[in-house]
Amino acid sequence: MIREQSRITQGQLTFFILQTQIGTGILSLAHDVQSVAKGGGWISVLIAGIAAQLIILVMWALLRRFPSSTVFDFASRITGRFLGKAIALAYIAFFLVVGGTVLVRAVGIINKWMLTDTPRWALVALVAVTAVYLARENIRTIVRFYVLVSLLIPVFFFLISYGYPKVDYFNYFLPVQEAGWGNIVKGAREAVTAMYGFEMLLVVYPFVEGKDGGKWKAASSAVGLVTLFYAYVTISCLIFFAPEEIALTPEPVLFMLKTFQVPVVDRADLIFLAMWFPNVAASIISYIYASANGLGYLFHRGNHKKAVLYAALICSAIALIPQTPADVDTLSKMVDKVTYVFIGGLPLLLLLLAILWKKKGERTL
Numbered sequence: 001m002i003r004e005q006s007r008i009t010q011g012q013l014t015f016f017i018l019q020t021q022i023g024t025g026i027l028s029l030a031h032d033v034q035s036v037a038k039g040g041g042w043i044s045v046l047i048a049g050i051a052a053q054l055i056i057l058v059m060w061a062l063l064r065r066f067p068s069s070t071v072f073d074f075a076s077r078i079t080g081r082f083l084g085k086a087i088a089l090a091y092i093a094f095f096l097v098v099g100g101t102v103l104v105r106a107v108g109i110i111n112k113w114m115l116t117d118t119p120r121w122a123l124v125a126l127v128a129v130t131a132v133y134l135a136r137e138n139i140r141t142i143v144r145f146y147v148l149v150s151l152l153i154p155v156f157f158f159l160i161s162y163g164y165p166k167v168d169y170f171n172y173f174l175p176v177q178e179a180g181w182g183n184i185v186k187g188a189r190e191a192v193t194a195m196y197g198f199e200m201l202l203v204v205y206p207f208v209e210g211k212d213g214g215k216w217k218a219a220s221s222a223v224g225l226v227t228l229f230y231a232y233v234t235i236s237c238l239i240f241f242a243p244e245e246i247a248l249t250p251e252p253v254l255f256m257l258k259t260f261q262v263p264v265v266d267r268a269d270l271i272f273l274a275m276w277f278p279n280v281a282a283s284i285i286s287y288i289y290a291s292a293n294g295l296g297y298l299f300h301r302g303n304h305k306k307a308v309l310y311a312a313l314i315c316s317a318i319a320l321i322p323q324t325p326a327d328v329d330t331l332s333k334m335v336d337k338v339t340y341v342f343i344g345g346l347p348l349l350l351l352l353l354a355i356l357w358k359k360k361g362e363r364t365l
Contacts, residue, residue, distance in 0.1 A: 006138040006139055006140060006207055007140065007207055007208070007209050008139055008140050008143050008204070008207055008208055008209070009208070009209055009210070010208060010209065010210050010214045010215060010217070010218040011218065012140075012143040012144075012146075012147065012208075013143075013204065013208045013215065013218040013219060013222070014218045014219070014221050014222045014225075015143060015146045015147045015150055015222075016139075016142075016143050016146055016200065016204060016222075016286070017197060017198050017200055017201065017218075017219055017222035017223070018146075018150065018222040018225060018226060019146040019149060019150060019197075019279060019282040019283065019286070020197030020198075020200050020282065020283050020286040020287075021195055021196065021197035021198060021222070021223070021226045021283070022153070022197075022226065022229075022279045022280075022282075022283065023102050023105075023106070023194075023196075023197070023279070023280045023283040024102060024105040024106050024109065024280055025193065025194025025195070025196075025230075026194065026230065026233060026253065026276075027109065027251045027252075027253050027254060027276075028194075028250055028251055028252075029045070029190075029191065029194045029230055029233065029234055030233065030234045030236075030237030030238060030246060030252045030253070031237075031246055031247070031249055031250055031251070031252050032190040032191075032193075032194075033045060033187040033190050033191055033234060034237075034238060034243070034246050034247065035190075035247060036183050036186050036187040036190060037183050037184045037186070037187030038178040038183070038243065039176050039178045039238060039243075040176050040178065040181075040183075040184040040187070041184075041187055041234050041238060042231045042234045042235045042238065043176065043184050043187075044184050044185070044186075044187030044188045044190065044191050045188075045191045045227065045230050045231045045234050046227065046231055047184070047185060047188040047191070048188040048189075048191035048192040048194075048195060048227070049191075049195070049223060049224065049226075049227025049228075049230075049231075051188065051192060052192065052195050052198060052223045052227070053220060053223055053224070055198070055343055055344050055347070056198055056201065056216070056219050056220055056223055057216070058344070058347050058348050058351060059198075059199070059201050059202060059219075059347050060201070060212070060215070060216040060219065061351055062074075062347050062350055062351040062354065063201065063202070063205045063212075063215075064212040065351075065354050065359070065360050065361065066354075066360070066361035067205070067206060067212060067361065068206045068361060068362065069206055069361050070202065070203050070205070070206060070293065070294075070297070071087075071088070071091055071202040071203065072088040072091065072092075072203075072293070072294045072297045072298065073088075073297065074350075074354075074361055075087040075088055075091075075350065076088070077359055077361060078350050078353050078354050078357070078359050079350075079353065085298065087346065087350075088294055088297070088298060089294075089298070090342075090346075091202070091294060091342060091346075092291050092294040092295055092298075094338065094339075094342045095287045095288075095290040095291035095294070096287070096291045096311065096314050096315055096318065097318060097335055097338075098196065098287050098335055098339070099284055099287030099288055099291065099315040099318075100314070100315040100316070100317070100318025100319045100321075101318070101319075101331055101332055101335045102280065102283050102284050102287065103124060103127060103128075103284050103315055103316070103318075103319040104124075104318070104319035104320075104321075104322055104328055104331070105328060105332065106127070106277070106280045106281075106284070107120055107123045107124055107127065107319065108120075108325070108328060109251065109254075109273070110123055110273070110277065111123065113251075113254060113269065113270070113273055114270060114273060120320070121320060124316050124319050124320060125316065127281060127284060128312045128313070128315065128316045130281060130285075131281065131284050131285045131288050131312055131315075132288070132308055132309060132312045134285050135285050135288045135289040135292060135308045135311075135312070136305050136308045139204060139207050139289070142285065142286075142289060145282070146282050149278045149279055149282055152275045152276075152278065152279065153229070153279075155275055156272065156275065156276070157229075157232070159257060159260075159268055159271070159272055160232070160233060160236050160253065160256070160257070161236070162260050162268070191230070193332075193336045193339070194230060195223070195226060195227070195230070196339060196343070197283060197286065198219060198222070198223050198343075199342065199343045200286055200290060201219050202347070203289075203290045203293055203294075233253060236256070237252040237253060237256060240252075240256050241255075241256070253272070254269045254272065254273070255269075257269040257271075257272050284315070287315070288308065288311050288312050288315055289304070289308075291307075291311045291314075291315075292304040292305075292307040292308040292311040293307075295307035295310075295311060
């Protein structure tokens with residue numbers, strides 16, 4: 001039975017998924033999709049958003065059969081105790097690795113753009129301590145922080161829009177189909193990696209109040225908002241930089257902001273980073289919370305607080321393994337390949353098995 005103070009509304013679910021999704025991908029997304037899809041990169045983002053919506057639908061169809069259970073619980077109900085525990089451990093490892101990857105990428109950007117002389121381990125420790133402080137709380141407390149941080153998103157929109165009088169709408173934006181529809185579809189794979197976070201639905205679904213249809217709408221709304229925001233950011237970068245420039249610019253959003261002459265503000269990119277960091281910290285907190293939730297279920301009788309500390313330590317250790325930017329890229333690519341299994345493959349397999357074997361769980365909320 002889930003306690004009252006651990007329940008969240010459907011609106012809060014939207015903010016939870018939205019904040020988990022907005023991470024490091026926003027800074028490099030335009031560069032990544034342009035390298036494949038050229039001027040059609042923004043279409044790749046929209047295609048990725050549609051793919052994410054389909055995955056959300058599969059997860060929802062699975063979760064509505066087990067409305068009061070997380071993936072760590074209903075996996076055993078579907079596949080049996082032994083295989084179910086193995087799946088639960090695999091998801092815990094997945095959340096830890098993704099959290100560590102987001103952490104190392106975020107620290108790398110801060111190291112590169114702001115605190116160039118600060119040791120990487122110090123930044124990792126600082127973020128980990130912050131994550132432990134919040135991830136120990138119940139999900140309602142965490143989401144309240146996410147709602148507050150979401151107020152910064154309109155400021156992102158304003159800062160990115162500030163340079164529109166200087167853009168070249170036609171020469172840089174067109175032709176949209178320069179790379180061909182095949183490459184535009186391939187570019188969607190690059191965009192999907194920037195949208196990770198909606199898989200949190202597998203963990204937080206039973207904590208959400210209301211009917212199943214409302215929960216699906218809340219999760220779908222979050223993915224839709226992130227898709228539109230990412231498409232806008234991608235279009236903004238594509239019409240600001242020449243194709244040759246954006247191909248050589250790994251974080252086009254920051255380079256674009258760095259050129260803006262905003263009244264009173266000397267470096268708009270640093271202002272953006274200062275506001276972006278709480279958002280990426282929220283993503284890291286979500287993954288630590290999710291992994292601690294699984295560890296708590298398996299080893300601490302459902303008490304995730306006892307597992308948060310060593311979940312954060314493992315994430316920190318993973319973040320400290322890569323020593324060079326090339327190592328970080330290698331880790332990111334490995335995680336990207338594995339992620340398709342956990343956000344698409346396993347939920348679909350579990351859904352098919354649950355339907356085939358007529359497995360369902362009771363609603364206790």
